[in-house]
Amino acid sequence: MSELVKNIGEAENTLPRSRPKVPLKVRLSKKKQKLIMAVLTLFAAVSAVIFLMPTVLTIANSFMSASEINANYGVIFAESEEGGKEYIAEKINLKFIPDMVSFSQYYTVLFKSPDYLLKFWNSVILVVPIVVFQLVTASLAAYSFARLKGRLKELIFFVYIVVMLMPYQVTLVPNYLISDWLHILNTRAAIILPGIFTPFAVFILSKIMRRIPVSLIEAAQLDGAGEFQIFAHICMPLCKSALFSVAILVFIDYWNMVEQPLVLLSDTNLYPLSVFLSQINSGEIGLAFAVATIYMIPTLLMFLYGEDYLVEGIAYSGGIKG
Amino acid sequence: MKNKVLKSDNVSAAQNKNVKTVKKKRSRKSFTADAYFPYLCLLPSLVGVLVFFIVPFFVIIFYSMVDNPINKDFVFLDNYISVLKNTAFKRAALNTLTFSAISVPLAVVLSMLLAMLLDCKIPFVSQFRTSFLCPMMVPVASIVLIWQVIFHYNGALNDILSNFGVDKIDWLKSTKGQIVIVVLFLWKNLGYNMILFLSALNNIPKDIIEVATLEGAGSFYKFFRIKLRYLSPTILFVAILSLINSFKVFREIYLLTGDYPFDSLYMLQHFMNNTFRNIDYQKLSSAAILMAIVMVIIIGILFIAENKFGEDVED
Numbered sequence: 277m278s279e280l281v282k283n284i285g286e287a288e289n290t291l292p293r294s295r296p297k298v299p300l301k302v303r304l305s306k307k308k309q310k311l312i313m314a315v316l317t318l319f320a321a322v323s324a325v326i327f328l329m330p331t332v333l334t335i336a337n338s339f340m341s342a343s344e345i346n347a348n349y350g351v352i353f354a355e356s357e358e359g360g361k362e363y364i365a366e367k368i369n370l371k372f373i374p375d376m377v378s379f380s381q382y383y384t385v386l387f388k389s390p391d392y393l394l395k396f397w398n399s400v401i402l403v404v405p406i407v408v409f410q411l412v413t414a415s416l417a418a419y420s421f422a423r424l425k426g427r428l429k430e431l432i433f434f435v436y437i438v439v440m441l442m443p444y445q446v447t448l449v450p451n452y453l454i455s456d457w458l459h460i461l462n463t464r465a466a467i468i469l470p471g472i473f474t475p476f477a478v479f480i481l482s483k484i485m486r487r488i489p490v491s492l493i494e495a496a497q498l499d500g501a502g503e504f505q506i507f508a509h510i511c512m513p514l515c516k517s518a519l520f521s522v523a524i525l526v527f528i529d530y531w532n533m534v535e536q537p538l539v540l541l542s543d544t545n546l547y548p549l550s551v552f553l554s555q556i557n558s559g560e561i562g563l564a565f566a567v568a569t570i571y572m573i574p575t576l577l578m579f580l581y582g583e584d585y586l587v588e589g590i591a592y593s594g595g596i597k598g
Numbered sequence: 599m600k601n602k603v604l605k606s607d608n609v610s611a612a613q614n615k616n617v618k619t620v621k622k623k624r625s626r627k628s629f630t631a632d633a634y635f636p637y638l639c640l641l642p643s644l645v646g647v648l649v650f651f652i653v654p655f656f657v658i659i660f661y662s663m664v665d666n667p668i669n670k671d672f673v674f675l676d677n678y679i680s681v682l683k684n685t686a687f688k689r690a691a692l693n694t695l696t697f698s699a700i701s702v703p704l705a706v707v708l709s710m711l712l713a714m715l716l717d718c719k720i721p722f723v724s725q726f727r728t729s730f731l732c733p734m735m736v737p738v739a740s741i742v743l744i745w746q747v748i749f750h751y752n753g754a755l756n757d758i759l760s761n762f763g764v765d766k767i768d769w770l771k772s773t774k775g776q777i778v779i780v781v782l783f784l785w786k787n788l789g790y791n792m793i794l795f796l797s798a799l800n801n802i803p804k805d806i807i808e809v810a811t812l813e814g815a816g817s818f819y820k821f822f823r824i825k826l827r828y829l830s831p832t833i834l835f836v837a838i839l840s841l842i843n844s845f846k847v848f849r850e851i852y853l854l855t856g857d858y859p860f861d862s863l864y865m866l867q868h869f870m871n872n873t874f875r876n877i878d879y880q881k882l883s884s885a886a887i888l889m890a891i892v893m894v895i896i897i898g899i900l901f902i903a904e905n906k907f908g909e910d911v912e913d
């Protein structure tokens with residue numbers, strides 16, 4: 277590779293002379309290029325449809341009446357049901373467009389079965405504190421990782437990365453143990469507290485803060501700004517979009533949580549909707565799609581409003597080193 | 599440390615004597631609170647990480663080597679051996695490893711291809727990016743219903759396949775289950791990985807590619823000798839990320855099939871959940887530590903491989 281770089285360097289030096297050379301690569305004709313573009317676009321379009329289909333289907337199905345759902349998918353979800361329903365069809369019927377748009381599912385979920393709203397609230401009450409406090413502690417910690425120097429700091433940061441890389445199968449055991457000792461097992465705190473201190477946000481934010489030019493900070497110091505002022509008036513405003521993107525990433529991760537409640541909560545009343553939704557019984561399958569859609573609304577809204585921030589945040593997260 | 603901070607303050611202030619005096623007055627006033635601010639910042643997070651992750655982890659190392667938490671008789675590796683001999687653990691480990699070994703390379707290669715596809719200047723790039731990213735923002739629990747409709751024995755996929763004369767397959771209750779979860783995993787994770795590759799592709803110095811083109815390099819050569827080297831840190835990162843995410847596929851499996859799935863879908867997290875139910879600390883801690891060791895080894899290997907491959911281009 278170094279040879280290539282050298283060659284390229286030389287080539288650059290001798291560029292004026294070598295430019296008249298006819299490029300070895302045979303240029304494709306305009307027509308062929310267009311054809312290739314069309315094929316690539318078609319391929320991308322087909323993949324895009326595959327990626328979107330399940331989500332669109334879920335949302336579309338949420339506007340069907342319960343009887344239509346039963347008619348379409350009865351074969352699948354009615355297994356455990358006794359007596360049978362009159363609408364159960366022989367085959368499933370995957371439909372994008374409901375026979376008749378109906379809000380009956382939503383009506384039932386929102387006004388008649390408080391169980392789902394309760395579980396939705398459980399999700400909110402677990403996830404929001406994690407996101408808020410993780411951002412607060414992480415932005416503070418990231419600031420000190422960006423400002424401090426020395427071996428000890430490097431070591432601590434390395435430990436953070438290792439903790440971040442460990443799967444739940446490993447970290448849940450220490451979490452369980454400490455929750456047991458603190459007597460917070462089977463309470464929301466058992467999930468929220470370890471969630472707050474997950475090092476993911478620290479990792480991304482400190483990478484971003486390290487990019488803030490030193491000259492900017494030095495200039496502020498010359499003007500008499502203290503450390504706190506640098507943090508509050510320079511680092512934080514510069515990290516606004518990063519904070520937003522980290523918030524989205526943390527939120528979606530915990531909105532999806534399944535492992536932690538299963539292990540740390542034994543009271544199913546405390547379960548978030550992410551776990552509860554799978555335990556929906558076949559009698560209520562007509563509601564399931566509406567509940568599923570309601571559950572994805574917060575994340576989809578974040579996605580619609582914050583896609584650019586999200587992309588930025590993901591791009592920042594790239595690269596373990598440096 | 600106190601001196602160090604003061605010194606650096608002075609160095610920057612020394613350029614101007616007036617500033618220096620002002621500085622001294624100021625710093626004397628608010629020195630204690632302010633100079634220690636960066637250290638104080640780390641405190642909440644560090645305490646949390648120590649309390650909830652590090653300290654209990656060391657306790658777990660201890661637990662994994664004693665016969666029970668009350669007696670505390672030192673048995674060294676006995677717990678590890680009994681976990682390794684446990685058939686459930688062996689099955690779970692094998693299934694998890696198989697799944698990761700299949701899905702991680704696929705996730706890396708396919709997301710790289712997607713990124714290159716979007717890098718080709720095709721129209722509607724931003725719309726395509728949105729649709730590839732969308733699955734990561736959809737909660738697993740919300741989408742599980744549709745997966746059931748598709749992969750059920752009487753489901754849509756079998757319906758479609760039967761048009762081509764393929765016999766019905768019970769996707770979730772047979773050895774084919776692994777295929778299903780690989781598909782679900784890719785569906786969910788390709789978008790995130792693709793963004794990482796897109797930003798890495800953007801960061802490849804344009805002039806090197808241009809010079810290579812002028813020199814007559816074909817696109818094959820450009821890809822393997824130039825682009826791939828610049829992408830190698832990202833490949834490493836995407837591989838590690840996919841590896842971690844591949845352990846999270848338990849979510850899909852659990853929501854689709856519950857506590858006791860078909861044999862080929864029995865993952866390490868299932869094993870852990872069942873062990874948590876019996877609160878067998880010895881088994882739990884030795885299993886967790888075994889996994890931690892394996893993770894460290896795999897990630898270490900990935901790091902070394904990347905260092906060898908991409909050393910020339912890193913700055």
